[in-house]
Amino acid sequence: MSLPSFVSNSDEEIRDHVRQSDVEIALVELTDSLSVSEDMRRISHLLPNSASVIVIGQEDAISTIRNLKEMGFYYLFWPATKPEMLDFIKNVYDNRQRERGLGKKRIAKKIAIWGCSGGVGTSLIATEVSAQLADKHHAKCLLVDHDYYAGNIDILLKMENFQKKALAINSIDTDVDTTYAHSMTRKINDMLSLLSLTSEEHSTHELKEYTRSLEDLLNEQNNFIVSDLSKGGQTQVDYRYLADEVDTTVLVCSPAISSIRQLKKMSDWLAEKAPNSRQIFVINFTQPNKATVLSIDEVEVFLGRSIDIEIPFEMGILKHILDDGYLYNSRLSSARPIATLTSMIMGENVSKKVKQSKRWFFRK
Structure with missing residues (x-):
């Protein structure tokens, strides 16, 4: 994997970056979101279907996990420790290498x-x-x-x-x-x-x-x-x-x-x-x-x-x-x-x- 890059969480920044880059794993930080599910539903079309997407948020609700899973996204509840976050990303990457996991469900x-x-x-x-x-x-x-x-x-x-x-x-x-x-x-x-x-x-x-x-x-x-x-x-x-x-x-x-x-x-x-x-x-x-x-x-x-x-x-x-x-x-x-x-x-x-x-x- 290449070194990570960072962009502001705005529609224009996301659109321009993902269309010009070969994104394997995307982390979307929504810790200030009033509705994680609604925000991801709004921007999901900006993300390439080929990428595995991890959403980071502070909503501690089963419905949020369920909604994001239906959209083909992983959910990481925040706050998380550095080891927890690294393990989560590693598991997503391993799933990707084995052609398993949520990313494979995202189609048009x-x-x-x-x-x-x-x-x-x-x-x-x-x-x-x-x-x-x-x-x-x-x-x-x-x-x-x-x-x-x-x-x-x-x-x-x-x-x-x-x-x-x-x-x-x-x-x-x-x-x-x-x-x-x-x-x-x-x-x-x-x-x-x-x-x-x-x-x-x-x-x-x-x-x-x-x-x-x-x-x-x-x-x-x-x-x-x-x-x-x-x-x-x-x-x-x-x-x-x-x-x-x-x-x-x-x-x-x-x-x-x-x-x-x-x-x-x-x-x-x-x-x-x-x-x-x-x-x-x-x-x-x-x-x-x-x-x-x-x-x-x-x-x-x-x-x-x-x-x-x-x-x-x-x-x-x-x-x-x-x-x-x-x-x-x-x-x-x-x-x-x-x-x-x-x-x-x-x-x-x-x-x-x-x-x-x-x-x-x-x-x-």
């Missing part, structure tokens, strides 16, 4: 952006969330495109001369490794990459299964894996993926009756099949208010719970995107709900959503 959080109907802006929301996770929250993020033959994800990501990665027929039966998986992605910036496949020889089912295999290989290299599951890119195998793999499902609908009914159906299915998975409800107003028929109150009564995020209709969205802008850092009214959605995905505490000026958006 899987986020599914699920379109409850076509044309609800699923790809737009997926790209905005991914870009904001990388830019504003400094999280290593992989965006996964599940439209293998079309889509406008390149426009949303401001990419020029974009081509989906063509999958050769012989590679589908070949053992692949992390290096190959990386070669199948397209780098957007240092913190964001895109996995977008296509093939003239393979079925959608084969491409879907192969995409999942590449995802698994890239798990430890990313803090978040965001799947763009627009309506046109959904297949039956995605339902099992939502139930077994996904940490948070963002269900996106429009104010249309059919879209809201599908959201309700998906939410009930997830509640039964994946009761521990988080659900976030997003309603995206893709048309002017006068073109819709339901009130938000009626929508929430039907769903049996409140809508988490409301993205208002705006005429200027398309022009802003075509002018190479992202919504999350714009002055458009859609910026705030997108930022709130990203914060919710991060697990941050957010204030109750701000409704539009009137509770009644639509008239029957």
Whole structure:
């Protein structure tokens, strides 16, 4: 092991240091923290998944140990003597050498952006969330495109001369490794990459299964894996993926009756099949208010719970995107709900959503 280095416990310092260094063991000192679990949940995405992390704190609570263990972190209660601390670090290092211990459990959080109907802006929301996770929250993020033959994800990501990665027929039966998986992605910036496949020889089912295999290989290299599951890119195998793999499902609908009914159906299915998975409800107003028929109150009564995020209709969205802008850092009214959605995905505490000026958006 090399000699230890020290940095101030700030988001910027942590981010810059760990991205420029090969960190094996990180000690995070939180002896002045009011909530060790919450602070580590907030900064966990700044730490490389490959590092073993020891959190030092003064909370003498089983719940703290349990919460940190679930996140893949060790906990050292302070004060500790020098021999106790050295023994603790040595045990962590020994576990690391034997490929055991908590560090091996830290993989990317899987986020599914699920379109409850076509044309609800699923790809737009997926790209905005991914870009904001990388830019504003400094999280290593992989965006996964599940439209293998079309889509406008390149426009949303401001990419020029974009081509989906063509999958050769012989590679589908070949053992692949992390290096190959990386070669199948397209780098957007240092913190964001895109996995977008296509093939003239393979079925959608084969491409879907192969995409999942590449995802698994890239798990430890990313803090978040965001799947763009627009309506046109959904297949039956995605339902099992939502139930077994996904940490948070963002269900996106429009104010249309059919879209809201599908959201309700998906939410009930997830509640039964994946009761521990988080659900976030997003309603995206893709048309002017006068073109819709339901009130938000009626929508929430039907769903049996409140809508988490409301993205208002705006005429200027398309022009802003075509002018190479992202919504999350714009002055458009859609910026705030997108930022709130990203914060919710991060697990941050957010204030109750701000409704539009009137509770009644639509008239029957």
